[in-house]
Amino acid sequence: MNPTQENRFRNKINWYVFLMSLLVVLIHSVNLAIDNTTLSSMILTADHTGAELAGITGVAGHVEHLLSNALGQMAVPGFFLISGYLFFRTLHGFRDIGRKWQERVWSLLVPYGAWNVLWYLAYVLTGRRHFSLTAMSEAAANHSCNPTFWYMYQLMLLTLLAPLLYLLLRNAFVMLLSLLLLATAIGAGATLPLVNADALIYYGVGALFACHGRGLFEGAAADARLLRKAMPGKVKGEAEIVVLPVAANARQRRSSMERGCRIAGIGLLLLAWLLQILTPAKLMSFVFYDGSGIARMSMPAYLMSGGALARWIGKCLQQLPLFVLSLSGSGPQALVAIVRRLLLVLGVWFVLPGDRLPEAKPYMKNSFFLYAVHYPIARAQYYMIQYLGIPYDGWGEAVRLALYLLTPVVAVAAAYGLKRVLKRYLPLQWKILSGGR
Structure with a gap:
């Protein structure tokens, strides 16, 4: 891959990770309920039973x-x-795994321990924990005072599985079959020790693309492939003659490939949207209640649930009672959630126009640090709103929604400002907390 293609790919990575980071902030910024899980339960209860919950059943609640x-x-x-x-x-081989592990010690293990210790000390200073070296060591290892770093913990475990994954990845069919078997086990209600099975699926799909679908994932295979076909055995002078037309043809093919990927991405997002019909609440409204549940839904809920198309799917599912009943278990529902999220993350990746994205701004390249510091910023907003007594309905609903949407802006600005201060005045501490990023 030439430098231009590599820069384009890295720029797309920055955009994608930044968008995911904004969503993480929004998960923890909800202010119409104590957390997003409670909000989801309240929304679904209101939408599918017709209950009136002030400040929840309106536009603000559905947007959050x-x-x-x-x-x-x-x-x-x-x-x-x-x-x-x-x-x-x-x-490119098992030797590279050792090199990768050494890199991940600095980029994963060191910041993981450092942030966990900082959070533990914050708990001690606020009187929520008593200080001891043993307790601090335990907090550093198990992220008990820093719950958002469960992701880092899982990522380190997945990194340790690299030799096993690499063995499977040597054959695309074997890796794909392994992922399908894991998905089947999840559907049957099985769990894995230590490692989250769903995390292994997302990580494994990314690894599968890296080893066997890099051209599709990056949309840049056309360039090198065409140049290799057009220039075998060419001497220097002959090669220079064919470079320009071949490069132009490669760019055209790459552009066509990226357009096709964007169309496929839209299809994946649409499919993920329709999979909502298989969740318990949607099944109750669109299948079991035979339409009576839909009548109680608000218009925003109806449209977000798939609208007329979901209603038609519900009628089709009414003809498959055994299939619908089999989806009610925790295992099948976990599998539905995994598939839907996988479709979403792949859909967003392919929809992003890698060839037309502007250069990511410096604050967009600060996603890990944003992830590390966003939680207290997001929750401070909620407690401030509660302290001020802003109502849940009327004008208060609009204010709560505005503050909810503003929180990612505040978090990004605060994280970037803190980054600049640390890099300038405490470069070593910054290097540790950012993992050298």
């Missing part, structure tokens, strides 16, 4: 639910997908 739950839940799967891709993208 859409961004923090329907879309927000793809944020961390997106991180796992990209992490798996980047780890195996330049892996």
